[in-house]
Amino acid sequence: xxxxxxxxxxxxxxxxxxxxxxxxxxxxxxxxxxxxxxxxxxxxxxxxxxxxxxxxxxxxxxxxxxxxxxxxxxxxxxxxxxxxxxxxxxxxxxxxxxxxxxxxxxxxxxxxxxxxxxxxxxxxxxxxxxxxxxxxxxxxxxxxxxxxxxxxxxxxxxxxxxxxxxxxxxxxxxxxxxxxxxxxxxxxxxxxxxxxxxxxxxxxxxxxxxxxxxxxxxxxxxxxxxxxxxxxxxx
Amino acid sequence: xxxxxxxxxxxxxxxxxxxxxxxxxxxxxxxxxxxxxxxxxxxxxxxxxxxxxxxxxxxxxxxxxxxxxxxxxxxxxxxxxxxxxxxxxxxxxxxxxxxxxxxxxxxxxxxxxxxxxxxxxxxxxxxxxxxxxxxxxxxxxxxxxxxxxxxxxxxxxxxxxxxxxxxxxxxxxxxxxxxxxxxxxxxxxxxxxxxxxxxxxxxxxxxxxxxxxxxxxxxxxxxxxxxxxxxxxxxxxxxxxxxxxxxxxxxxxxxxxxxxxxxxxxxxxxxxxxxxxxxxxxxxxxxxxxxxxxxxxxxxxxxxxxxxxxxxxxxxxxxxxx
Numbered sequence: 105x106x107x108x109x110x111x112x113x114x115x116x117x118x119x120x121x122x123x124x125x126x127x128x129x130x131x132x133x134x135x136x137x138x139x140x141x142x143x144x145x146x147x148x149x150x151x152x153x154x155x156x157x158x159x160x161x162x163x164x165x166x167x168x169x170x171x172x173x174x175x176x177x178x179x180x181x182x183x184x185x186x187x188x189x190x191x192x193x194x195x196x197x198x199x200x201x202x203x204x205x206x207x208x209x210x211x212x213x214x215x216x217x218x219x220x221x222x223x224x225x226x227x228x229x230x231x232x233x234x235x236x237x238x239x240x241x242x243x244x245x246x247x248x249x250x251x252x253x254x255x256x257x258x259x260x261x262x263x264x265x266x267x268x269x270x271x272x273x274x275x276x277x278x279x280x281x282x283x284x285x286x287x288x289x290x291x292x293x294x295x296x297x298x299x300x301x302x303x304x305x306x307x308x309x310x311x312x313x314x315x316x317x318x319x320x321x322x323x324x325x326x327x328x329x330x331x332x333x334x335x336x337x338x339x
Numbered sequence: 340x341x342x343x344x345x346x347x348x349x350x351x352x353x354x355x356x357x358x359x360x361x362x363x364x365x366x367x368x369x370x371x372x373x374x375x376x377x378x379x380x381x382x383x384x385x386x387x388x389x390x391x392x393x394x395x396x397x398x399x400x401x402x403x404x405x406x407x408x409x410x411x412x413x414x415x416x417x418x419x420x421x422x423x424x425x426x427x428x429x430x431x432x433x434x435x436x437x438x439x440x441x442x443x444x445x446x447x448x449x450x451x452x453x454x455x456x457x458x459x460x461x462x463x464x465x466x467x468x469x470x471x472x473x474x475x476x477x478x479x480x481x482x483x484x485x486x487x488x489x490x491x492x493x494x495x496x497x498x499x500x501x502x503x504x505x506x507x508x509x510x511x512x513x514x515x516x517x518x519x520x521x522x523x524x525x526x527x528x529x530x531x532x533x534x535x536x537x538x539x540x541x542x543x544x545x546x547x548x549x550x551x552x553x554x555x556x557x558x559x560x561x562x563x564x565x566x567x568x569x570x571x572x573x574x575x576x577x578x579x580x581x582x583x584x585x586x587x588x589x590x591x592x593x594x595x596x597x598x599x600x601x602x603x604x605x606x607x608x609x610x611x612x613x614x615x616x617x618x619x620x621x622x623x624x625x626x627x628x629x630x631x632x633x634x635x636x637x638x639x640x641x642x643x644x645x646x647x648x649x650x651x652x653x654x655x656x657x658x659x660x661x
Binding site (some may be wrong): 150151155163165167169171180186256278280284299318321 | 347349358359360363366367370381382385387479482483486487490491494495498566572576579580582583593604610611615619622
């Protein structure tokens with residue numbers, strides 16, 4: 105068990121890196137997912153088709169394939185994903201600005217993949233609002249924007265918060281994949297590094313890594329459970 | 340489509356229809372221009388549409404064509420084998436786990452009256468402990484990434500001197516995660532049933548085990564069928580993680596092909612298309628089953644056992660998991 109204490113800084117570093125990519129990917133996926141959701145519920149058929157195609161493609165493709173696309177397809181196109189080197193952000197999240205592009209590739213893959221699920225969570229929320237609500241708002245003379253802001257969105261938000269949370273939890277778990285795509289030093293890559301390269305006993309390392317992920321996923325899951333119970337009562 | 344748009348928008352009048360038509364045309368043009376400049380041009384500039392790169396995959400007269408597709412076929416076979424084994428194993432283990440958790444939960448409520456006091460206390464303590472242990476196991480394995488369970492299985496088993504084919508590492512790793520998820524799906528299905536079901540079963544003299552087997556489980560399976568099919572999609576997608584432990588599934592084969600032919604984008608496009616095809620049909624099947632079920636309930640004329648709100652959440656998590 106001594107590896108847990110001796111190498112605590114390695115574990116903590118891995119945890120920190122995983123947390124960084126999760127925060128960035130969650131923000132990115134929420135924004136992109138919201139955009140795709142707007143496309144999917146827009147009244148213009150071509151835009152709707154694009155949104156639907158996006159969701160169908162990314163939801164039915166394994167994240168591994170998306171990762172491969174990002175990690176091998178982008179370099180084949182000569183891109184290093186340098187547009188992600190946002191000036192202020194890369195000083196905050198140090199890996200964004202490094203010359204090695206793998207963190208950025210992994211981030212792109214996670215965002216693209218998760219956005220499809222975020223879109224579905226948001227859309228199912230909007231669809232859960234009874235049609236009578238929007239109809240009543242229209243007959244009161246509210247404009248489309250007012251209708252969304254005061255009637256539909258507050259209600260749909262309630263219905264989509266729990267699915268959104270599940271999507272984010274799934275994303276945290278999915279982020280374990282980045283260690284196998286060249287991102288050095290995240291939690292899952294730490295496991296590989298410590299057991300195979302540095303020859304530490306397997307079990308303690310596995311426990312340490314597991315704890316790292318459980319710290320992120322279990323409290324979030326418990327929070328969601330509570331939210332869900334409260335909503336069930338409110339309904 | 341028309342159903343969901345009607346939530347937000349009125350039935351369009353002549354003016355609105357004109358606006359929609361015009362904006363459709365504008366959007367189509369913009370999208371086409373955007374696709375040309377942002378996707379087609381960069382790809383074309385790098386020569387990604389050349390027959391040299393696509394040929395082995397799409398042109399039957401190409402010398403590598405049959406060999407490439409033989410390999411991909413082998414990969415598909417391995418993927419499907421792993422997926423089938425994993426889903427069957429997860430269903431079996433998941434069902435057992437769900438029943439175990441339900442039984443333990445009802446055991447913790449029993450007071451074991453009629454036994455000697457110390458024995459009763461012992462039994463109560465035992466059932467509470469067991470219940471807590473299974474709960475912790477479920478939470479732990481649900482909270483761990485599948486990538487890691489597969490990786491841990493492949494690394495951990497040899498530590499104890501147990502070694503299998505890589506196929507079995509993949510299957511075990513997938514089963515550990517998915518059986519827990521399926522157990523939770525079934526359990527929430529059973530707990531969401533109206534209490535009258537279990538009470539009626541008890542009233543006609545069924546034992547708790549019989550109640551679960553003959554009354555609760557079949558209904559839970561029925562209600563949760565769409566969620567279970569979505570979980571099948573997740574398993575199929577997760578088999579692609581086999582490349583971590585160098586199991587020869589489709590993606591791994593793809594990597595080998597790329598190593599020889601050096602056409603990553605083309606090979607991944609083909610593999611992605613295969614996955615999308617399989618998973619899209621599965622999701623459509625889930626939707627179809629859901630519609631059939633909700634229709635069946637209406638025509639039966641009985642008060643429908645509503646799927647509990649947790650169904651939605653577990654579905655979202657299921658499809659979100661990898």
